[in-house]
Amino acid sequence: MNNDNPLLERELARQLAPVPAPETLWDRIHEPKRSPPRGIPITWVAWPATVVVLIACAGVYWKMNRAREPLAELPAASRDFDFRSSDFGAIRKWVKAESNIDIDLPDGSSATAAPVLLLGVRLIRFRGSPAAAIDYHVGEGAATLVVSGKQAGLSGNTEVGKHLFSAMKSAGKEHLLSWNMRNQNYTIAYSEAKDLGGACLLCHANTRGLLTVN
Amino acid sequence: MVVVEQTERELVEACRHGEPDAFRALFERYKDKVYSVALRYSGDPAIAQDISQDTFLKLFSVIGSFRGESGFESWLYRLVVNRCFDQKRGARRLMPLLDEFLGALHSPNRSVLEDVLRSERSAQVGSVVASLPPEQRIVIVLRYTQGLSYEEIAGILGCSTGTIGSRLNRAHRVIARRLAHVAGAGRRKR
Numbered sequence: 001m002n003n004d005n006p007l008l009e010r011e012l013a014r015q016l017a018p019v020p021a022p023e024t025l026w027d028r029i030h031e032p033k034r035s036p037p038r039g040i041p042i043t044w045v046a047w048p049a050t051v052v053v054l055i056a057c058a059g060v061y062w063k064m065n066r067a068r069e070p071l072a073e074l075p076a077a078s079r080d081f082d083f084r085s086s087d088f089g090a091i092r093k094w095v096k097a098e099s100n101i102d103i104d105l106p107d108g109s110s111a112t113a114a115p116v117l118l119l120g121v122r123l124i125r126f127r128g129s130p131a132a133a134i135d136y137h138v139g140e141g142a143a144t145l146v147v148s149g150k151q152a153g154l155s156g157n158t159e160v161g162k163h164l165f166s167a168m169k170s171a172g173k174e175h176l177l178s179w180n181m182r183n184q185n186y187t188i189a190y191s192e193a194k195d196l197g198g199a200c201l202l203c204h205a206n207t208r209g210l211l212t213v214n
Numbered sequence: 215m216v217v218v219e220q221t222e223r224e225l226v227e228a229c230r231h232g233e234p235d236a237f238r239a240l241f242e243r244y245k246d247k248v249y250s251v252a253l254r255y256s257g258d259p260a261i262a263q264d265i266s267q268d269t270f271l272k273l274f275s276v277i278g279s280f281r282g283e284s285g286f287e288s289w290l291y292r293l294v295v296n297r298c299f300d301q302k303r304g305a306r307r308l309m310p311l312l313d314e315f316l317g318a319l320h321s322p323n324r325s326v327l328e329d330v331l332r333s334e335r336s337a338q339v340g341s342v343v344a345s346l347p348p349e350q351r352i353v354i355v356l357r358y359t360q361g362l363s364y365e366e367i368a369g370i371l372g373c374s375t376g377t378i379g380s381r382l383n384r385a386h387r388v389i390a391r392r393l394a395h396v397a398g399a400g401r402r403k404r
Contacts, residue, residue, distance in 0.1 A: 005386055005390060008386060008389065008390050008393075009358070009386075011339060012339065012343075012354065012357075012358040012389070013358045013361075015339035015340060016254045016339070016340070016343065016354070016355065016358040016359045017359065018246060018247070018250035018359055018360070019246070019249065019250050019253055020246050020249070021245040021246050021248070021249035021250075021266065022249070022259070022263065024263075025245055025249065025263060025266055025267070026238070026241060026245075028263065028267045029241065029267055029270045029271060029274075
């Protein structure tokens with residue numbers, strides 16, 4: 001009857017397939033937890049507070065979505081680097097020459113710390129602007145740093161080294177960190193959240209152990 | 215009382231007479247369907263468990279009123295659909311997608327970005343479906359999670375098959391457009 005897009009229908013059937021119920025479900029039904037009392041009327045006095053809370057939640061939701069949106073716009077990745085190198089200086093020069101993107105380092109920092117193994121860089125589109133995605137390993141951890149080109153109006157301190165963090169999230173071992181600096185957006189995805197400082201070793205030689213996620 | 219081999223009608227009848235084993239057998243028979251609808255509708259396992267719990271508690275409390283005019287399964291689907299609609303949007307977790315992204319970041323031998331993007335692609339459909347209006351979303355879930363026909367969905371939702379077809383069409387167009395937009399953003403490389 002409605003079969004004008006069989007590919008879409010197949011994809012929907014695949015992605016929305018049934019799932020088994022968790023084993024604990026019967027326990028919840030057999031011995032249901034007593035819910036907090038319902039039906040407490042919201043009086044007109046409570047409405048302003050409710051509106052304030054809703055506005056605050058909307059703000060948080062908007063901010064969190066902003067943090068998520070860049071990932072949704074990242075292109076399909078591949079291991080085909082546009083430029084392969086284990087030399088961060090060479091990568092920075094290549095990125096600058098090819099895309100005019102600066103990858104700023106803190107003053108006095110000239111080399112990547114010893115545990116960092118650089119793999120290469122790809123030039124991608126990120127929120128409509130050129131960006132560089134640098135893949136590297138730190139010990140057993142894998143990381144990608146995405147650096148956008150300068151964007152007018154993007155918040156961020158103009159001083160090198162001053163990070164204005166816009167998103168920080170961990171789940172299990174993994175971690176995602178995003179910040180603005182000098183009108184550029186930086187995002188790190190790192191596989192070892194317990195030692196987030198490891199990911200920072202790409203640009204900061206002495207950060208190991210400084211950033212710890214509990 | 216052995217209930218494992220009972221037919222649906224016998225099970226329902228045993229439940230109406232308050233047989234505890236029958237409740238458990240009925241639960242075992244339908245738990246996956248109820249939970250799947252709840253999960254695909256809400257996009258959140260915790261909320262899906264709440265919906266499932268409420269659905270079965272409601273089922274056990276009102277099963278005495280089930281007269282069998284419609285099929286039991288349709289009646290059960292109506293209960294879970296109503297529980298889904300009762301869920302407040304504000305109760306949804308804010309960033310399930312990001313959790314899924316981060317859940318993929320555990321392989322040290324692959325590009326983290328690559329894992330993030332793979333996980334993102336698999337989450338895109340769920341995300342787009344979650345953004346649909348409730349009346350379109352539930353039709354999509356009943357159609358593709360449970361594989362129900364237009365007639366069955368119409369019976370559950372209490373509307374015509376034409377309405378179901380129209381909602382599905384609209385939902386398909388929205389999903390296709392939003393997925394194409396995401397894919398298009400991914401292809402705009404250099």
